[in-house]
Amino acid sequence: MNLKGKKLLVTGADGFIGSHLTEELIEKGYDVRAFIYYNSFNSWGWLEHAPKEIKKDIEIFSGDIRDSYGVKEAMKGCDVVFHLAALISIPYSYHSPNSYIDTNITGTLNILQAAEALSVKKVIHTSTSEVYGTAQYVPISEEHPLQGQSPYAASKIGADQLALSFYNTFSTPVSIIRPFNTYGPRQSARAVIPTIITQIAEGKRKIQLGSLKPTRDFNYIRDTVRGFIEVAKSDATIGEVINIGSDFEVSIEETVKTIAEVMEVEVEIETDTKRIRPEKSEVNRLWADISKARRLFDWKPIYGGRNGFKQGLQETVSWFRHPQHLKMYKGDRYNL
Template sequence: MIPPKKILITGADGFIGSHLTELLVRNGYHVKALCQYNSFNSWGWLENLESLEQVEVLTGDIRDPHYCKLITKSVDVIFHLAALIAIPYSYQAPDSYVDTNIKGTLNICQAALENGIKRVIHTSTSEVYGTAQYVPINENHPLQPQSPYSASKIAADAMAMSFFNSFNLPLTIARPFNTYGPRQSARAVIPTIITQIAAGHKSIQLGDVTPTRDFNYVEDTCRGFLALAECDSTIGETVNIASNYEISVGDTLNLIRELMGSDVEFLTDEQRLRPDRSEVFRLWGCNKKLQSLTGFKPQTGIRDGLQKTIDWFTQPENLRHYKAGLYNV
């Protein structure tokens, strides 16, 4: 077992962050979990963790550089996940994405440098690649800012890597492809379908279902994060976390419908369509670099992962967290 280290996870109250918190606690790490400050004193999905008593929960905002410097003291490793991620909302509020994703990343990197952090894992996204120019997409694929969100993440990745190149900050960029699973936001297509079918809807409003995606079960994504952090060879590298498997959104939805025994009808909702040049039509990630550096391989196939996701969402105590049928940007 790896000797326990003190970990800071930004965005720990979110979907992936809460799962990563669980994984790190199980592996013997002491976790400081940063949740975005709010007056309700809500810790997001961390509220549901059975291991919460083993987690040091903090509330604050990565947009404040002074706060970032304070919380990164006496920390060994930072997993930087905090970000604004909704693509439709980025059309409406792009300046918010600059503040959180770019400036927030700058604040974390500067604080990490000043406090002598041993490792920083910065979270990117497959959206930075845009529609595939070739497949599978490896880390050398051109970056294409097809939405304000993806543009902000391209800039955040560049800011993070500049701290490695300029100041030798021991940093790795983790670039996960489309992660799904329990606790995912209803703005994503898989929870949208599951929650509406579970709520008894006979028809479901959707955007374009022709694009393809490389879906990754959340536990695999988190194991990929940990593998990157535990391998010194990944320092200074950008590494995909992908399944190396491609499936269309439409086929994914039909598989969900089959697994749930539903005859629901899928309808196109114009407000859910991205602008023409903004839609990413094909994502299929190459995971050879991750495997060669760390030996990591995903363990959960799409069918098993969807079944686990359905099992979680269809529990009444979980389903009540979602507003089925309400379009969430």
């Protein structure tokens, strides 16, 4: 599908990945409507920090993904929907699982029903590598069993299955993108890489963390955004689930060491028990098989492997070290 001349909706456009995707789509000259979470501050989230030339070309729609009427209004006139709006923190899902069902499952249902009613040409639904749980084999292909090891993961499994059910039942043109552990500028402090960087940037040399042994496939934001756009453009992705990852596995402990090296400091790691997930909820190993993305639309990570990971961390650290950016974070507090 050629996205030129199409009206594109991005839900969750005020968030980490959504704001980067929205900016990239605008820069490419596409017609974008940004669905942001309504709030009384009239804040556009991370889109507030977009360059002026980007902001002037964004059509903003404020609403709530849980509101079916508002979702349908936002989708009117749109050809393609990038659905990213979701609650994402795993620890917070232990605390408030109901909100994850409402946002991640009911919100997705609202998108799918509106897409069917409005004859939307394509919906790109955002999944997560957390749906796989701890790897039973690596690299993890799209056929790997799904395991709900947290309420968050379970809600995303439910949302994914709803999306596939609409494809199978109504032939709704749905593609599911499954990014692995995206990181980069603007990421929430609830994620491990910003947690490490902000503590070091604020002068700490004893870093508070949870489990160090789990491995992750960290995917730099630029690669993730490219994945979204390529999935949208490829007709071969309809009805498919596609992993997007760096094709590189690294432990949290190694990640700390690499960040410390990039930031040219020596650090000690202190275990903070409140940051440790319940034993059966911890996902111990993630590593993406990205052969399907290569096959369907010739995607591969620019920031892949150890060298790519280090380059992505350098760009991320550079952003977080800026005083105006760092002051928006609370490195001295644990963020659920």
